[in-house]
Amino acid sequence: MPETSSPAPLRVALLGCGVVGTEVARGILENPIDLAARVGAPVELAGIAVRSLDAERDPAVPRDLLTTDATALVDGADVVVEVMGGIEPARTLIARALAGGAAVVTANKALLAERGPELFEAADAAGVDLLYEAAVAGAIPIVRPIRESLAGDHVRRILGIVNGTTNYVLDRMATEGLELDQAVKEAQALGYAEADPTADVDGFDAAAKAAILASLAFHTRVALKDVAREGIRGVSAADVAWASRTGHVIKLLAVAEVIGPVDDGEISVRVHPALVPADHPLAAVRGAFNAVFVEADGAGPLMFYGQGAGGRPTASAVLGDVVSVARRRLTGGKGLRESKDQAFPVLPPEAAVTRFQVRLSVADRPGVLAQVAGVLADHGVSIDTVRQSSPDEEGGAAHLIISTHAAREASLRATVDAVAGLEPVRQVISVLRVEGS
Amino acid sequence: MPETSSPAPLRVALLGCGVVGTEVARGILENPIDLAARVGAPVELAGIAVRSLDAERDPAVPRDLLTTDATALVDGADVVVEVMGGIEPARTLIARALAGGAAVVTANKALLAERGPELFEAADAAGVDLLYEAAVAGAIPIVRPIRESLAGDHVRRILGIVNGTTNYVLDRMATEGLELDQAVKEAQALGYAEADPTADVDGFDAAAKAAILASLAFHTRVALKDVAREGIRGVSAADVAWASRTGHVIKLLAVAEVIGPVDDGEISVRVHPALVPADHPLAAVRGAFNAVFVEADGAGPLMFYGQGAGGRPTASAVLGDVVSVARRRLTGGKGLRESKDQAFPVLPPEAAVTRFQVRLSVADRPGVLAQVAGVLADHGVSIDTVRQSSPDEEGGAAHLIISTHAAREASLRATVDAVAGLEPVRQVISVLRVEGS
Numbered sequence: 001m002p003e004t005s006s007p008a009p010l011r012v013a014l015l016g017c018g019v020v021g022t023e024v025a026r027g028i029l030e031n032p033i034d035l036a037a038r039v040g041a042p043v044e045l046a047g048i049a050v051r052s053l054d055a056e057r058d059p060a061v062p063r064d065l066l067t068t069d070a071t072a073l074v075d076g077a078d079v080v081v082e083v084m085g086g087i088e089p090a091r092t093l094i095a096r097a098l099a100g101g102a103a104v105v106t107a108n109k110a111l112l113a114e115r116g117p118e119l120f121e122a123a124d125a126a127g128v129d130l131l132y133e134a135a136v137a138g139a140i141p142i143v144r145p146i147r148e149s150l151a152g153d154h155v156r157r158i159l160g161i162v163n164g165t166t167n168y169v170l171d172r173m174a175t176e177g178l179e180l181d182q183a184v185k186e187a188q189a190l191g192y193a194e195a196d197p198t199a200d201v202d203g204f205d206a207a208a209k210a211a212i213l214a215s216l217a218f219h220t221r222v223a224l225k226d227v228a229r230e231g232i233r234g235v236s237a238a239d240v241a242w243a244s245r246t247g248h249v250i251k252l253l254a255v256a257e258v259i260g261p262v263d264d265g266e267i268s269v270r271v272h273p274a275l276v277p278a279d280h281p282l283a284a285v286r287g288a289f290n291a292v293f294v295e296a297d298g299a300g301p302l303m304f305y306g307q308g309a310g311g312r313p314t315a316s317a318v319l320g321d322v323v324s325v326a327r328r329r330l331t332g333g334k335g336l337r338e339s340k341d342q343a344f345p346v347l348p349p350e351a352a353v354t355r356f357q358v359r360l361s362v363a364d365r366p367g368v369l370a371q372v373a374g375v376l377a378d379h380g381v382s383i384d385t386v387r388q389s390s391p392d393e394e395g396g397a398a399h400l401i402i403s404t405h406a407a408r409e410a411s412l413r414a415t416v417d418a419v420a421g422l423e424p425v426r427q428v429i430s431v432l433r434v435e436g437s
Numbered sequence: 438m439p440e441t442s443s444p445a446p447l448r449v450a451l452l453g454c455g456v457v458g459t460e461v462a463r464g465i466l467e468n469p470i471d472l473a474a475r476v477g478a479p480v481e482l483a484g485i486a487v488r489s490l491d492a493e494r495d496p497a498v499p500r501d502l503l504t505t506d507a508t509a510l511v512d513g514a515d516v517v518v519e520v521m522g523g524i525e526p527a528r529t530l531i532a533r534a535l536a537g538g539a540a541v542v543t544a545n546k547a548l549l550a551e552r553g554p555e556l557f558e559a560a561d562a563a564g565v566d567l568l569y570e571a572a573v574a575g576a577i578p579i580v581r582p583i584r585e586s587l588a589g590d591h592v593r594r595i596l597g598i599v600n601g602t603t604n605y606v607l608d609r610m611a612t613e614g615l616e617l618d619q620a621v622k623e624a625q626a627l628g629y630a631e632a633d634p635t636a637d638v639d640g641f642d643a644a645a646k647a648a649i650l651a652s653l654a655f656h657t658r659v660a661l662k663d664v665a666r667e668g669i670r671g672v673s674a675a676d677v678a679w680a681s682r683t684g685h686v687i688k689l690l691a692v693a694e695v696i697g698p699v700d701d702g703e704i705s706v707r708v709h710p711a712l713v714p715a716d717h718p719l720a721a722v723r724g725a726f727n728a729v730f731v732e733a734d735g736a737g738p739l740m741f742y743g744q745g746a747g748g749r750p751t752a753s754a755v756l757g758d759v760v761s762v763a764r765r766r767l768t769g770g771k772g773l774r775e776s777k778d779q780a781f782p783v784l785p786p787e788a789a790v791t792r793f794q795v796r797l798s799v800a801d802r803p804g805v806l807a808q809v810a811g812v813l814a815d816h817g818v819s820i821d822t823v824r825q826s827s828p829d830e831e832g833g834a835a836h837l838i839i840s841t842h843a844a845r846e847a848s849l850r851a852t853v854d855a856v857a858g859l860e861p862v863r864q865v866i867s868v869l870r871v872e873g874s
Contacts, residue, residue, distance in 0.1 A: 027589055027735065034700070037656070037778040038588045133586060139736035141578070141586035149570060149578035151475045152464055152756020219474070263471070281742060284721045298464065298753030299576035299743060305718060306739035316735030319589020332769050341474040 007041035010326045013077035013102075014048040015070055015093055016084030017061060020107060020134070021048065023315030024081060026060040028322075035319075039326040047073045049084075049093075075100060079325055081318060082106040083134075091115050098122045098130065103325035105318055107134035113208035113224040116215065120340075129328060131321035136209045137162050137290045139313030140306040141320070146216045146294065147339075153298040155217040157257035159276075159435055162209040164288035164308045165193045165200035166232050166252040170273075171286050173240045174249060180235060192288050202231035203271040206254045213292070214256035214269040219339040222256075228270035228349030235273050239430050242359060246387065246401060248275035249283045253435055258344070259353055262297060267344040268352040274435040275357055282436060293436070350410040355384070355434040357403045358416060363424040364390075364398040372400060372419055379415040381407045397426060403434065444478035447763045450514035450539075451485045452507055452530055453521030454498060457544060457571070458485065460752030461518060463497040465759075472756075476763040484510045486521075486530075512537060516762055518755060519543040520571075528552055535559040535567065540762035542755055544571035550645035550661040553652065557777075566765060568758035573646045574599050574727045576750030577743040578757070583653045583731065590735040592654040594694035596713075596872055599646040601725035601745045602630045602637035603669050603689040607710075608723050610677045611686060617672060629725050639668035640708040643691045650729070651693035651706040656776040659693075665707035665786035672710050676867050679796060683824065683838060685712035686720045690872055695781070696790055699734060704781040705789040711872040712794055719873060730873070787847040792821070792871040794840045795853060800861040801827075801835040809837060809856055816852040818844045834863060840871065 012028060014021055028035065028045045035043040048061065049070035057063075067073055070093055074080055080097040082090050082104065090111050097104050099122065106112070112119070112135055123130035133143045137160070146155065161167050168190075169183040178186070184201065187193035199205045207227040214222040232252050243250045253274045258265045276283050281303045285291040290308030295301050307313040362368045369388060376383055382405040389399040404412070412431070420428045449465060451458055465472065465482045472480040485498065486507035494500075504510055507530055511517055517534040519541065521527050527548050534541050536559065543549070549556070549572055560567035570580045574597070583592065598604050602624055609620040621638065624630035636642045644664040651659040669689050680687045690711045695702045713720050718740045722728040727745030732738050744750040799805045806825060813820055819842040826836040841849070849868070857865045 023735070031589075031591075034591070034778075035589065038776060139733075140739060141582035144581055144586050145578035148761055149581050149754065149757040151760035152468075152472065153753040154468075154471075281721065284718065296576075296753060298460070298749045298756070300747075300750050302577060302741075302743035304739075304741060307737045310737075312735045313737050316590040316733060317586065319735070320586040323588035324585055339475060341471075 007330060009042035009044040010039065010078045010329060011044050011046040011076060012079045012081060012322065013046050013073045015074070015080065015082045015090070017048050017050045017057065017066070018083070019311035020083040020314045020318065022058045022061055023311040024083060024318050026058070027315050027319045029060065029062070035323065038323045040330050041326070043322070043326055046077055049073050071096065074102065077102050078329055079322060080104045081322060082108055083318065085110070087111055087114060091119070094119055095122055098126050098128055101126055101128060103129040103329060105131050105321040105325060107132065107314055107318055109135040109205070109208040109212060113211040116212070117221050129325040131325055132212070133321050134314045134317035136212050137292055137304070138306070138308040138310065139316050140290060140292065140304050140308065141317070142292050142304050143216060145304065146213070150294070150296055150299065153296040154262040155294060155296045156262060157295040158213050158217055158255070158292060159282060160209065160213060160254040160292040161251055161282060161285050161290050162254045162292065162308060163200050163206045163252060164290055165197065166206070167285065167290070168192050168288040169201070170232065170235070170240065170250055170252065173235070173237055174244065177237055177241070179237045180232065201233060203229045203252065206252060206271040210254035210256055210269050210271050213254065214267060217256060217294070218258065218267055218344055219342040220267070220344050221340055222267070222269050222346060226269055226346040228272070228352065230272040232273050239432065242401065243275050246275070246357065247278050248434070249278060250274070250432070251276050251282060251285070255435060259347065265344065266347045268347045270349060270352060272433055274433045276436045280436040350408070350413070352409045353406050354409065355404055355406050355437065356412050357401060357432050357434055358419070359429040360400045360402070360419065360425055361397040361427040361429055362400050363426065365424065368424045369400060371422055371424065372402070375418045375422065376402070376404070376415055379411055379418065381411055381415045444767060446479035446481040447476065447515045447766060448481050448483040448513060449516045449518060449759065450483050450510045452511070452517065452519045452527070454485050454487045454494065454503070455520070456748035457520040457751045457755065459495045459498055460748040461520060461755050463495070464752050464756045466497065466499070472760065475760045477767050478763070480759070480763055483514055486510050508533065511539065514539050515766055516759060517541045518759060519545055520755065522547070524548055524551060528556070531556055532559055535563050535565055538563055538565060540566040540766060542568050542758040542762060544569065544751055544755055546572040546642070546645040546649060550648040553649070554658050566762040568762055569649070570758050571751045571754035573649050574729055574741070575743070575745040575747065576753050577727060577729065577741050577745065578754070579650075579729050579741050580653060582741065583650070587731070587733055587736065590733040591699040592731060592733045593699060594732040595650050595654055595692070595729060596719060597646065597650060597691040597729040598688055598719060598722050598727050599691045599729065599745060600637050600643045600689060601727055602634065603643070604722065604727070605629050605725040606638070607669065607672070607677065607687055607689065610672070610674055611681065614674055614678070616674045617669065638670060640666045640689065643689060643708040647691035647693055647706050647708050650691065651704060654693060654731070655695065655704055655781055656779040657704070657781050658777055659704070659706050659783060663706055663783040665709070665789065667709040669710050676869065679838065680712050683712070683794065684715050685871070686715060687711070687869070688713050688719060688722075692872060696784060702781065703784045705784045707786060707789060709870055711870045713873045717873040787845070787850070789846045790843050791846065792841055792843050792874065793849050794838060794869050794871055795856070796866045797837045797839070797856065797862055798834040798864040798866055799837050800863065802861065805861045806837060808859055808861065809839070812855045812859065813839070813841070813852055816848055816855065818848055818852045
């Protein structure tokens with residue numbers, strides 16, 4: 001019982017003191033009374049492991065807590081908070097903490113996506129908690145709801161806007177008509193994008209989060225290498241404008257879904273730009289915000305929305321996990337371990353099933369539509385709607401916008417190749433997946 | 438450890454077999470393998486307490502599990518699930534279950550809002566869990582995120598669309614121009630509203646949820662009687678249309694907020710129709726959906742969206758709680774108890790601080806605006822914007838739409854009375870609060 005007299009303080013070791021680490025330190029140091037009330041014992045920041053003692057830091061970070069000896073800090077801790085990022089030395093330190101019986105809270109999505117299974121095994125073997133709410137979608141509570149609130153339900157599909165940088169970029173392309181490069185430059189100027197925007201723009205960040213979300217939602221292990229990944233580099237201002245004309249917005253989505261029976265199917269996990277219907281809740285997610293849309297058999301559609309990055313929002317998620325693990329150390333018992341009782345085969349990218357929108361530039365003469373439709377029919381790809389734009393609309397070239405019913409990616413690719421070879425087809429301008437309709 | 442050989446099954450007593458109870462029974466009976474995997478032991482439905490053994494029921498409900506002896510059923514259970522609703526006998530049965538050491542999961546918002554404190558005390562005294570995710574916003578995970586994910590943060594404000602019936606009604610008024618009565622009749626025909634719609638339309642249901650949300654978010658005890666309540670009966674089709682012209686939608690909101698310092702302020706808890714800016718995430722919540730918008734110091738804005746009612750969605754939330762409490766019985770330890778370490782004074786309704794939009798019908802002559810503005814200034818109510826509509830727009834009468842800066846409700850009321858007494862003011866047509874801007 002936490003109410004007994006003067007329980008010993010819980011010692012927290014903080015690994016990393018960047019933007020997030022600074023806010024975690026501030027949160028622990030500035031709210032001792034509230035944290036003690038939630039946990040049932042004082043929470044003490046035992047030390048902060050950094051690479052350099054001399055770097056300039058926020059005045060909220062007490063210099064006397066800094067150390068370069070992360071290993072010694074970990075060894076004396078009840079709870080280890082890892083916000084240093086990267087694979088090493090984070091992995092080694094976390095493994096050491098778990099083996100030594102400390103609970104661990106991490107915000108490190110790259111580490112979890114690459115080495116999660118072994119770390120979860122280590123936590124389970126040691127009977128301690130390894131929590132990571134901050135690793136997916138920053139401040140948004142998504143790990144705990146999927147893992148606990150939906151534990152008696154079956155998740156069918158997750159569509160996530162889990163990278164704020166690309167959402168900002170696509171939003172600016174839509175609202176201001178910017179090309180990708182211009183929007184990325186703007187995002188860099190505002191601090192939303194790194195000098196090298198590869199991790200965001202090419203979908204690596206979103207892919208790590210997709211692997212974590214899929215593992216959670218489907219009680220299985222999905223590794224980063226299982227995630228099919230396509231970033232937003234191929235998205236043009238014209239694509240975004242056309243999306244709008246057909247009642248959609250373009251979002252970079254992390255998709256994880258079960259194909260077939262919910263207890264005996266296959267799963268598809270992928271990251272790609274997609275057309276989302278303008279009246280879908282995800283379409284309203286603007287700027288650098290994140291949102292995760294979950295479809296479960298019982299609960300139906302759910303959406304979780306908020307800030308996916310930034311020091312204070314991410315620290316909020318870390319501190320929530322710190323309270324959970326600290327309290328569990330006091331009251332005894334252990335939370336839900338990572339469940340992995342399902343062994344869904346992960347479909348290869350070409351086997352994923354989606355609806356597509358294909359935009360073609362074609363000769364402006366009768367019969368072209370029939371010819372293209374014939375090729376789709378021959379490949380077994382069923383057409384939902386076709387829109388034909390007059391040459392006036394696009395300066396001389398006629399456009400065909402074909403929306404298909406759900407089709408295997410492989411069939412679609414073969415179909416598009418065949419369509420591209422038709423004489424009146426000048427160019428396959430874009431092939432975009434449609435999600436959420 | 439749940440992995441040890443053949444742990445004994447956990448016996449679940451289900452109290453109530455209406456729409457939600459039927460789906461809870463189905464969920465337990467149809468997913469034994471998944472539930473056992475999540476919990477670490479088989480979950481056995483020990484019995485279902487009903488009022489009548491002879492009522493017609495879904496074939497998923499086995500007749501041999503039905504009993505009219507709820508007390509005996511409770512006495513033999515590890516976990517008691519209460520979905521019968523109402524205050525008695527639910528309260529007595531839950532108290533008995535807790536005293537006997539069983540964990541309890543309830544979806545009963547009315548009971549929690551009226552008698553929550555004593556039940557939480559009883560759970561704490563017995564060292565067992567009392568969970569209630571389904572009591573607020575149905576399937577939407579909101580209790581667990583506020584209680585656990587935000588445990589290291591400070592919630593500043595909650596704005597919730599927590600009653601699907603009234604959201605449906607207001608949505609139909611906005612999209613179809615219906616008057617309230619017509620929209621309510623439509624909701625009744627669709628099964629969204631009861632034959633007697635009082636609990637929804639007059640805000641009683643939302644008020645119970647507001648009390649629960651405020652207690653959770655501010656770590657205090659807010660009783661139903663502390664919640665200022667105004668339903669949607671006063672909202673006309675004209676109000677809804679005017680809201681749209683000024684860039685808003687009207688929503689029935691459950692509002693819980695801290696006025697003043699987050700650790701030493703006062704709280705205001707209320708339910709009322711409010712103007713929400715059209716670009717606010719809550720404005721996009723359509724039909725019978727629910728959403729809870731949370732503003733926290735660290736996390737910033739968060740929103741949780743989904744189905745707030747219905748058998749399967751509510752059962753999903755109940756089953757998530759069943760897994761949590763069942764697992765905790767196996768692994769030992771206890772979850773977060775209800776925290777009540779804060780003792781925020783609850784402000785009386787007249788002391789609440791909001792922005793207002795006041796719509797007046799006035800004589801169409803120069804100087805009226807100056808006169809009205811003078812009255813507001815005299816009462817210390819600051820004007821944000823004024824819009825004056827020509828008589829053409831409203832068939833002969835000129836309209837003044839005044840948006841104020843934040844003002845105490847009492848000041849505003851006095852001001853409106855004074856304005857109503859001005860000679861050129863024909864009528865105070867509506868006074869609506871503005872939230873989320």
